[in-house]
Amino acid sequence: MTETSDSVATQASALIGAATIAGGSTGWLLSVGRLLASGGDQNVALYDTPGQAPEVKYLVDYPTFQIIVRGAIDDYAGAFRKAKQCKDLFLGMDPYTFSPSGDRWDGVTMLGDLAFLNYDDNSRPLWTGNYRVIVERATSTLSSRSTL
Numbered sequence: 001m002t003e004t005s006d007s008v009a010t011q012a013s014a015l016i017g018a019a020t021i022a023g024g025s026t027g028w029l030l031s032v033g034r035l036l037a038s039g040g041d042q043n044v045a046l047y048d049t050p051g052q053a054p055e056v057k058y059l060v061d062y063p064t065f066q067i068i069v070r071g072a073i074d075d076y077a078g079a080f081r082k083a084k085q086c087k088d089l090f091l092g093m094d095p096y097t098f099s100p101s102g103d104r105w106d107g108v109t110m111l112g113d114l115a116f117l118n119y120d121d122n123s124r125p126l127w128t129g130n131y132r133v134i135v136e137r138a139t140s141t142l143s144s145r146s147t148l
Contacts, residue, residue, distance in 0.1 A: 008133050009033070009046040009065045011098055011105070012090070016044060021085045028082065035070055041124050043070045044082065051132060059137040059145045064111065069127045076116075076125045083114050083127035090131055102138030 009032050016030060017023040022044035023030030029043040036043050045068045052062035067086050071079025090108040097104045109132045117126040139147055 009048040079125040104136040106134040
């Protein structure tokens with residue numbers, strides 16, 4: 001069996017796109033790993049960040065990810081609303097299993113609440129939220145850990 005798990009930022013990006021919060025024809029760019037320099041001002045970017053230590057015996061991880069929302073020029077309120085849509089998507093969500101990896105998100109919490117970072121050099125507001133996920137990883141021939 002090959003390893004098929006994606007990073008939680010990539011998985012979260014897929015959920016945001018499926019919910020039509022960003023990406024596609026929403027008018028908001030959707031990216032993983034960086035804010036995009038071209039294509040528009042409005043961007044929802046996701047980053048993998050250090051989480052808690054994983055379980056040693058079982059395939060349960062506690063990764064975290066960060067969302068940075070960059071709004072249109074001087075649109076503080078619009079950027080906040082987009083960050084809140086992301087927050088509302090993840091908090092309280094039912095368990096979700098990703099295909100084809102088989103990773104299952106059992107729950108999402110926030111590390112604090114939404115925070116305004118600043119305006120960038122082009123007067124675009126930046127909001128952030130940090131999320132922790134409880135993930136039951138799919139079985140892998142690369143792991144010595146077992147499923148629950």
